[in-house]
Amino acid sequence: MRSEPSLVSLLSSAVEGAVAAGSLRAGTRLPSVRQMATRLGVSTFTVAEAYTALVARQVLASRKGAGYFVQSSRVAAQRSPRELAISTQVSDDWLSLNMFAQGRDLLAAGCGWLPLSWYAENDFHAALRQATRIAGEHLASYGHPLGYAGLRQLLAHELGQRLGPVHADQLILTHGVTHGFELVMMGLLQPGDSVLVEEPGYWNLHAQLRCHGLNPIGVPRNAQGLALDALDHLAQAHRPRALFITTVGHNPLSTTLRLQQLHRVLALAERHDLWVIEDDIFRDLDGPHAPSLAGLDGLQRVLTLGGFSKTIAPAIRVGYVACPPALVQPLARVKMACGLTTSEINERAAARVLADPAHRRYLERIRHRLATSRERVVEALMDVGMTPLAMPDSGLYVCAGWPEREAPEQASLARQVAQEALTEGIALAPGDYFMLDQRPTSWFRFNVAHANDPRLLRFLQRVARRLPRA
Structure with a gap:
């Protein structure tokens, strides 16, 4: 698993992608280093490094006294037929x-x-600028295996208001919900295991499960909610290890399960000894009072995964897994084995946004x-x-x-x-x-x-x- 990309990498990739797509044509002059830094809210060093990398890859040409220009459409031309x-x-x-x-x-x-x-209505750029001004000792370390303590404490307080007591050490910060799924699949499940998923459901989750050698079995979800009788029958027939479910703002239907259904889901999970993996990425788009499986269960058999790509910014790639205490070590071990720690700069920026009363x-x-x-x-x-x-x-x-x-x-x-x-x-x-x-x-x-x-x-x-x- 790759580590979090740097701002230099993100900027150079964005420019290269624009050249490949034809949005930046050969001969186009880019903003100066200072202009681009001001526009993006980053340091001039970041922009200069990105421009230098693009010159080395022959995407840009540097003309002394004139600036940086798109050299050619070679990036688009070299894309493979596939x-x-x-x-x-x-x-x-x-x-x-x-x-x-x-x-x-x-x-x-x-x-x-x-x-x-x-x-653009949130103040993420300002939060990111502040987050990059951290002491040198933080930049010289990988950070905590569970993630930045300040963000975990903030999330523990917020989650505690609807889940009951949650300790910051029950939270593992991730590169987003997709990364959280990876930790769960590798930390709790084995290749060949069957798991239940909603159908229709999140396409990338289906792909992830198959990449890990897991057998996803679809439980119908429609306007009436989750087909609970079908869930019961499929659990008896296939003996799955886990249920992946979205309580609020289901993808793709954008429906929310009713409280009565949630109680029955938990009863079925108890009967069939299932881990319940609750994808909670859309909760902030519904409101704080929507029902929660983790809230009813108290983080005993339910793990809840969330993130901020839908509300703060897609590029922030910060999420979390809230889990029972006994699962913290196994999931943290997988996180470190596959990608070491997550980006403390991004986590500090997310914490600044979430702590600002204007965010609500x-x-x-x-x-x-x-x-x-x-x-x-x-x-x-x-x-x-x-x-x-x-x-x-x-x-x-x-x-x-x-x-x-x-x-x-x-x-x-x-x-x-x-x-x-x-x-x-x-x-x-x-x-x-x-x-x-x-x-x-x-x-x-x-x-x-x-x-x-x-x-x-x-x-x-x-x-x-x-x-x-x-």
Whole structure:
């Protein structure tokens, strides 16, 4: 597992990616070192190092007295045929390999993050600048295996308000929820183990489980919640070791499980001796009073994973695992074995943001904006004949599709439409990606913060006019 990238690496990669995507053309002059440092809120040293690295890779040319210029489009030209095929075809792995890598000209209607302008309302840049001004002895050490103590103490206090007493040493800081999943899979499970997951569910979790040799078994989730009778039957038949579940703001349905269902989930977990892994990444987009499996269980059989990519900034890559005391050492051992410690600079920056009273007001504004966008997007999708799979309770998404007709090609409509949309600069997320076997579907996951865009709605109207009438 790779360690956290430096600011120099992030900046140089961003510029190189813009050249590869054609956003920065040959001959374009970049801002001066000082201008770029001021614009990004980083040191001039960081920018100078990044520019020097790009000159060494022949992405930029340095002209004395004139500045730095894009040397050529060689980065894009040297991409392999396989890379080009992935970026222009909505293949099975397109979402994971290209949704994150596209230039800003792409309308990412199916992505998993807020618009850049929304993140700008928090003061993360100032927090990051402050975090880099730490004493030299901190820079000369790897930090604590569990992560920065200040952030763990802050999180323990906040989690304690809804989970009951939580000690800071029950928290392991990670590079995000995905990294937290890695620790759980390697620390609690063995290759060949069966695990239960929600279907539809988070596509990257499905891929991670398979990479670790685990056998994911889908439990249906729909507008009514999790199919608990099916969960009971599958647990009896397959004897899984764990259940991976999202209580609040489910991805992709954006529904929240009701308290009665949560009690039954815990009863079934007790009956079948399951670890319950609660993905809590979307909680801040719902509000502090939403129900919690970890809160009902008191961190005995439930581990809860959270992070801040959805609210502070995607690039921050800070998350946590809150777990029973007996699991701290096994999970921390995996963390150190696979990547040593996490970035204390990022963790200090996250702590500064979370400790600022203005952050709560920022979250309230984000929740209000999402609610407004959600209402508009659902109405717009219904206007073009699409039907939501479930009415979202909170979060980023709404899933919707055209009702399936008798025509057999209708069942695989989503992938075909997504391919057509990509040629028009629109990135959709077909429902296929959220099914364990990626079977064809006729629905999509829309990000409500991006989907209220005239380009998308015009495109969907054209598609709807071609569909056979009921």
